[in-house]
Amino acid sequence: xxxxxxxxxxxxxxxxxxxxxxxxxxxxxxxxxxxxxxxxxxxxxxxxxxxxxxxxxxxxxxxxxxxxxxxxxxxxxxxxxxxxxxxxxxxxxxxxxxxxxxxxxxxxxxxxxxxxxxxxxxxxxxxxxxxxxxxxxxxxxxxxxxxxxxxxxxxxxxxxxxxxxxxxxxxxxxxxxxxx
Ligand SMILES: [Fe+2]
Numbered sequence: 257x258x259x260x261x262x263x264x265x266x267x268x269x270x271x272x273x274x275x276x277x278x279x280x281x282x283x284x285x286x287x288x289x290x291x292x293x294x295x296x297x298x299x300x301x302x303x304x305x306x307x308x309x310x311x312x313x314x315x316x317x318x319x320x321x322x323x324x325x326x327x328x329x330x331x332x333x334x335x336x337x338x339x340x341x342x343x344x345x346x347x348x349x350x351x352x353x354x355x356x357x358x359x360x361x362x363x364x365x366x367x368x369x370x371x372x373x374x375x376x377x378x379x380x381x382x383x384x385x386x387x388x389x390x391x392x393x394x395x396x397x398x399x400x401x402x403x404x405x406x407x408x409x410x411x412x413x414x415x416x417x418x419x420x421x422x423x424x425x426x427x428x429x430x431x432x433x434x435x436x
Contacts, residue, residue: 327362337409351402353427354430368388400430
């Protein structure tokens with residue numbers, strides 16, 4: 257289950273209801289997918305073939321179609337990041353810069369873990385949402401955020417998009433921002 261670290265106070269928000277209530281204040285959607293449904297060979301597998309990625313999308317087709325009906329997504333895919341990813345350092349350096357998008361950024365974690373860091377309000381400052389397998393969040397459009405990996409440095413996630421250019425990152429320069 258997802259956990260949140262509030263940077264200004266160094267408090268943690270834990271427990272599904274508390275996490276959902278906290279995120280709702282910032283219009284961040286938080287839902288859960290049952291990753292027990294995955295075929296055994298695809299659980300915690302970070303070097304997926306194209307065919308295996310398609311199997312993941314098929315496994316969660318009902319969940320994807322539900323999001324399509326509710327929120328209008330038109331394309332979706334599976335992304336993997338691990339030490340085996342070519343230019344992983346370059347990619348992470350790009351992901352770790354504060355930015356916004358013109359549409360929401362929705363991710364369902366299938367294996368591994370990841371952290372979305374979101375700019376909250378004056379009371380919270382930035383807060384870190386630590387996600388594990390089964391956690392789904394959607395960062396609202398025009399909300400300042402960035403993504404990074406946890407110490408295990410590997411993740412598989414499903415992404416959904418409305419427009420082809422919806423994922424373009426617009427840099428947000430924050431003079432007070434500290435990465436960790
Ligand atoms: Fe983003």
